[in-house]
Amino acid sequence: MKSDTLHLSAVYTKMIFRSWFQYRVDAILRSFAVFAREATSIIVVYFTLLKFDTLNGWNIYEMLFLFSLVYVTYGILIIFFTGLRDFGSTVKNGSFDRYILRPRGLLYQLIFANADWFAAVGHGGLGILLFILSAAKIGVVWTPWSIVYYIFSIIGGVLIQGAIFLFLASLNIYLLETNSLKEVFYWNARKFAGYPISIFHKAIQFCMTFVVPFAFVNYFPAQFILRKEDMSLYPGIFMYLTPVLGIVMYILAYAFWRYSIKFYKSSGN
Amino acid sequence: MKISPYMAFAKKSFLQKSAYRLEHWMGILNTLIRLVIYVEIYRALYGGRETVDGITMSMVTTNFILSLGLESFFVVNDYYLSSRLYDGSIATEMLLPVSFHGRMLADNLGTAAFKLIFHFVPAMIVACLFIGIQAPAGPGMFGLFILSALLGYGVLWSISFLFQMFSFWLMNVWAVMTIKNVFINVLSGSMIPLWFMPGFMRTLIGFTPFESIYFTPVQIYLGKITGSEIILGFAKQIIWIVALLLLGFMVWQKGQKKIVVQGG
Numbered sequence: 117m118k119s120d121t122l123h124l125s126a127v128y129t130k131m132i133f134r135s136w137f138q139y140r141v142d143a144i145l146r147s148f149a150v151f152a153r154e155a156t157s158i159i160v161v162y163f164t165l166l167k168f169d170t171l172n173g174w175n176i177y178e179m180l181f182l183f184s185l186v187y188v189t190y191g192i193l194i195i196f197f198t199g200l201r202d203f204g205s206t207v208k209n210g211s212f213d214r215y216i217l218r219p220r221g222l223l224y225q226l227i228f229a230n231a232d233w234f235a236a237v238g239h240g241g242l243g244i245l246l247f248i249l250s251a252a253k254i255g256v257v258w259t260p261w262s263i264v265y266y267i268f269s270i271i272g273g274v275l276i277q278g279a280i281f282l283f284l285a286s287l288n289i290y291l292l293e294t295n296s297l298k299e300v301f302y303w304n305a306r307k308f309a310g311y312p313i314s315i316f317h318k319a320i321q322f323c324m325t326f327v328v329p330f331a332f333v334n335y336f337p338a339q340f341i342l343r344k345e346d347m348s349l350y351p352g353i354f355m356y357l358t359p360v361l362g363i364v365m366y367i368l369a370y371a372f373w374r375y376s377i378k379f380y381k382s383s384g385n
Numbered sequence: 386m387k388i389s390p391y392m393a394f395a396k397k398s399f400l401q402k403s404a405y406r407l408e409h410w411m412g413i414l415n416t417l418i419r420l421v422i423y424v425e426i427y428r429a430l431y432g433g434r435e436t437v438d439g440i441t442m443s444m445v446t447t448n449f450i451l452s453l454g455l456e457s458f459f460v461v462n463d464y465y466l467s468s469r470l471y472d473g474s475i476a477t478e479m480l481l482p483v484s485f486h487g488r489m490l491a492d493n494l495g496t497a498a499f500k501l502i503f504h505f506v507p508a509m510i511v512a513c514l515f516i517g518i519q520a521p522a523g524p525g526m527f528g529l530f531i532l533s534a535l536l537g538y539g540v541l542w543s544i545s546f547l548f549q550m551f552s553f554w555l556m557n558v559w560a561v562m563t564i565k566n567v568f569i570n571v572l573s574g575s576m577i578p579l580w581f582m583p584g585f586m587r588t589l590i591g592f593t594p595f596e597s598i599y600f601t602p603v604q605i606y607l608g609k610i611t612g613s614e615i616i617l618g619f620a621k622q623i624i625w626i627v628a629l630l631l632l633g634f635m636v637w638q639k640g641q642k643k644i645v646v647q648g649g
Binding site: 139142145146148149150152153155156159160163164166167168171172293295296297299300304307308311315316317320 | 405407408410411412414415418419421422425426428429430432437438555556557559560561563564566567570571576577581582583586
């Protein structure tokens with residue numbers, strides 16, 4: 117059974133690669149487009165800080181370090197959670213009904229049949245590049261402890277965002293249309309997660325910490341190395357909560373998913 | 386050429402838009418959130434300074450309110466042509482006794498009109514009340530601003546029109562459109578006020594159509610450019626519209642012969 121599942125995952129992955137390479141030019145263009153789109157915020161920050169030097173005490177390299185964690189976690193995220201991100205259209209066009217008929221777990225199918233490896237390379241590549249470049253410029257000294265810390269924080273960051281996707285996918289079962297919610301609560305938050313949250317209004321800080329906790333994906337983990345002055349505004353323990361929060365949020369979202377899936381009604385045709 | 390069928394198409398897309406309530410409210414919220422966040426970022430960047438390079442904080446705020454406001458109803462459907470090529474409906478559409486391009490524009494304008502009334506206006510009211518916008522440089526300048534904003538939409542539409550012609554050769558234009566939109570986002574002034582671009586970038590951007598979309602109207606509104614500079618701004622906008630459309634039509638002529646409809 118176990119090796120069977122493993123085999124099936126491998127088959128799924130091979131299929132994804134095959135379908136991509138059917139249109140080679142398109143695959144390359146797409147990866148490049150994703151890369152360019154994601155680099156937009158980096159370009160904007162770069163030009164802005166060329167003029168202003170620092171943003172609330174953060175220089176360009178510290179900002180890039182902050183950004184890099186958003187991209188690295190997202191690169192891993194879309195290997196596993198693309199199916200949940202696009203769950204809305206899966207429900208709308210009825211292909212979710214097919215998943216239900218198959219003798220495998222729904223979540224398992226959603227995850228392995230939809231992994232977006234090319235976008236993962238685009239995002240993850242950009243993230244790793246930024247991470248290495250900026251860490252070197254900031255003068256990060258890597259110790260076993262800090263390496264372990266970042267491995268766990270990145271896993272935590274992936275789980276936090278995965279939980280948000282899973283939660284929104286579950287909401288889809290009731291609402292049928294959650295794209296606009298996702299736009300406001302996920303994409304918008306992500307677009308600005310690269311900025312130190314301390315510059316924002318208290319209400320936005322609260323949202324980024326407790327509602328859509330992007331601050332735990334990058335801001336607090338980045339502070340572990342950087343220890344910028346604005347960290348004094350928050351409890352020091354926040355720097356260590358990312359993995360815990362990730363696991364807790366994911367379990368809650370999973371429970372909500374299991375509960376909601378019972379109410380699933382096909383959208384018909 | 387009769388105008389009434391196009392009005393009907395515009396009205397149809399106007400009404401279509403009004404069907405999605407939640408999406409609509411979230412759209413307004415989205416515009417406002419982005420606005421607040423950009424303003425907060427710049428407030429932090431200014432760090433209490435009155436002006437940077439002669440640009441006051443209230444000019445920066447006004448730039449964001451106007452360009453994000455215009456962006457909210459400057460609707461262009463980048464996939465109008467490609468979706469019709471993809472599902473084959475282009476064949477029947479080209480048989481209709483109305484111009485395909487006219488339909489394309491009418492469809493976009495209908496949605497834009499809807500967004501202007503129900504997205505732009507409420508978002509503007511909230512923004513002006515809670516964030517505060519600088520008054521226009523004068524009533525005359527305000528008139529010129531509106532004219533220039535209309536031409537700005539023309540430029541944005543013409544860029545999309547030209548890029549849509551790639552649909553004849555590519556099965557999927559998503560990548561091309563995404564890259565086009567990266568250029569618009571970075572170079573049109575809606576993400577960075579162009580005053581703060583480094584000198585060589587400003588010069589470079591001057592040779593592209595992008596600053597004509599949002600930045601020229603904003604400059605006129607604020608009275609940052611006057612007299613002959615305004616005329617130059619208008620001239621650039623008009624030249625870009627004409628050039629892009631001409632080029633687009635040329636490519637259309639070539640592409641039209643390539644249409645292959647796969648089944649139906």
